[in-house]
Amino acid sequence: MTDIITTKKDQPEHIVGYKELKLEDGRSIEIPVAKTPEELHGPAYPTGLEVSTVDVDVAMLIAANRDANGDTKERTEVLISYLRSDPTVVTHPATDELPAHSVVGAGVPNGCMVAFRHGEEVRLGWSMPNSAGEPLPYSKEKARICAVLRGMKDSVTMSGKKFATNGQGNVIPVGVSKGFKKFTNRAQRYFKQDFDNYYPNYTKG
Numbered sequence: 001m002t003d004i005i006t007t008k009k010d011q012p013e014h015i016v017g018y019k020e021l022k023l024e025d026g027r028s029i030e031i032p033v034a035k036t037p038e039e040l041h042g043p044a045y046p047t048g049l050e051v052s053t054v055d056v057d058v059a060m061l062i063a064a065n066r067d068a069n070g071d072t073k074e075r076t077e078v079l080i081s082y083l084r085s086d087p088t089v090v091t092h093p094a095t096d097e098l099p100a101h102s103v104v105g106a107g108v109p110n111g112c113m114v115a116f117r118h119g120e121e122v123r124l125g126w127s128m129p130n131s132a133g134e135p136l137p138y139s140k141e142k143a144r145i146c147a148v149l150r151g152m153k154d155s156v157t158m159s160g161k162k163f164a165t166n167g168q169g170n171v172i173p174v175g176v177s178k179g180f181k182k183f184t185n186r187a188q189r190y191f192k193q194d195f196d197n198y199y200p201n202y203t204k205g
Contacts, residue, residue, distance in 0.1 A: 046127070046150040048168060055149060062116050062152075063144040078116040079190060080144060081183050083128065083175060085110050109140065113179060114147040115187035121196040124184060125151025126176045155197040156180065 008018065011032075018030040045051045061068065065078050084107035094100040111128030127147035155167040164177035184198060 046146055049153045051149055059145050059148040063148045078114055079187050081113045082109055083111040112143045112147050113183050114151060116148060118152060122191045122193045123151040124156055124195050124198040128173050128176050158200040
């Protein structure tokens with residue numbers, strides 16, 4: 001297969017172009033080359049926030065628990081809790097070998113919460129790419145980076161047990177906010193410091 005990509009007028013939007021593949025019998029066929037998720041949807045940055053390339057570089061280091069030189073930090077300075085959708089239940093009918101039974105799955109990973117040290121501050125971030133506006137399909141790496149970026153740039157205001165908003169007043173998905181209390185308690189015990197962007201007892205003035 002060559003590295004030369006040709007394009008066609010009527011090619012689908014999700015296709016970059018076509019590569020030539022040489023077969024053993026000497027014939028050639030064209031193989032479509034799909035666009036990457038980034039090319040299709042844009043980068044996995046939190047929506048509604050201005051993010052620079054420098055911010056992304058910093059977030060990638062924080063999410064990987066690395067210092068400015070790219071070396072792994074001696075002490076973990078980012079805590080991560082992955083989020084999942086509701087458990088799935090699959091019911092199986094009775095067979096000659098087994099009675100009728102149900103199998104409960106853990107649910108599909110669909111986001112994360114992070115607590116991390118950023119300079120002298122400890123900050124809270126979250127990401128739920130499939131429902132909160134992040135454009136890419138879920139991956140743990142992208143979810144971590146997106147959550148750190150949001151923690152660097154935004155705040156979380158809690159009012160009630162599950163109702164939370166961000167710094168722009170937008171409601172945070174309940175699938176995320178219902179886990180804030182347990183996760184932030186764990187993070188505060190670890191960092192021995194209050195969050196600088198999390199307001200758990202907010203009441204409207």
